[in-house]
């Protein structure tokens with residue numbers, strides 16, 4: 001395989017803008033903030049065209065000029081397909097809304113969009129010689145790490161809250177990671193990774209504590225733009241935990257503008273959280289740039305149960321610059337939204353994805369968005385990964401059956 005044409009120039013502290021050298025192993029910036037990858041975008045503009053892109057396989061690596069991996073042999077892939085946009089025509093009409101498209105990320109390897117981030121993080125870890133990786137997880141990130149790292153021959157250790165969805169714990173272990181269930185939340189698990197990494201020699205792959213998961217999640221923005229023929233939607237509803245995807249998409253749009261593929265227009269970015277854990281919503285409403293940690297975090301939407309996000313300011317900056325907003329929905333609304341979309345549209349959302357449909361309806365009712373807005377909702381994982389209500393009735397085949405009444 002030929003080496004990738006690569007354009008990374010350096011990394012940059014997300015808070016101070018200070019430059020850091022590329023091609024070395026990094027966690028946070030020297031100042032303790034997330035690092036962002038910077039490219040020679042003039043070079044990318046010369047090397048890549050929309051036409052050239054069209055001819056490539058429908059997968060994440062089609063955007064390789066805008067990705068950090070330097071050598072093709074380091075790509076760790078499980079088949080990162082482009083995910084479809086599924087219209088919710090019937091329900092949107094009923095809600096009095098306009099065009100609503102669900103980007104269904106549940107189709108990716110390991111059945112969640114964490115595959116995008118971890119495909120890049122693990123490929124870069126391989127490129128930079130990492131042999132052991134550790135992570136705190138609410139489930140899906142650990143599953144994706146386990147899958148990609150095992151494939152790359154990298155050892156992994158994963159810490160998750162004890163009440164993480166059962167399927168997630170099983171898949172993490174089945175895909176070769178050492179899994180520990182911790183009596184605490186994800187930030188407690190994160191502290192264990194931090195405390196053990198020196199002694200155990202783990203590379204810390206916590207959300208935003210290494211630079212490349214954002215680059216993987218960025219492909220959601222690139223893909224969305226391409227799928228909509230380089231015309232971005234009016235509003236994006238994103239279920240926000242650590243915020244990697246929202247930050248990544250915002251970065252993608254800036255890079256697309258810099259290479260001249262889109263104009264200045266941007267979607268309004270909407271951070272959706274659960275009312276039981278809504279630090280970003282509270283900070284948005286209070287007008288602050290950092291978010292205070294949320295006490296006693298609880299929600300059925302495990303993927304967005306993140307009491308404190310290290311990239312809070314990057315999320316809040318993007319939401320504000322875009323003219324968007326942050327909105328919280330409660331667990332009852334999340335469960336009702338999942339049931340409604342499954343029953344009426346045949347699409348079984350994950351609770352986090354269901355939160356975006358609940359938020360869409362709420363935003364429409366509160367006139368935060370217009371019925372004419374073209375909106376994209378993110379369904380981040382396959383709904384079948386989560387506990388579902390018991391269903392069906394028993395039937396005794398040895399007794400007489402009144403078929404007309406079934």
Ligand SMILES: *Cc1c(COP(=O)(O)O)cnc(C)c1O
Pocket residue numbers: 112114140141207239240241242243244245246303304350352353380381
């Ligand atoms: C991780 C996760 C989220 C939150 O994504 P971030 O980009 O980290 O904010 C939402 N939903 C699901 C299903 C997840 O696994």
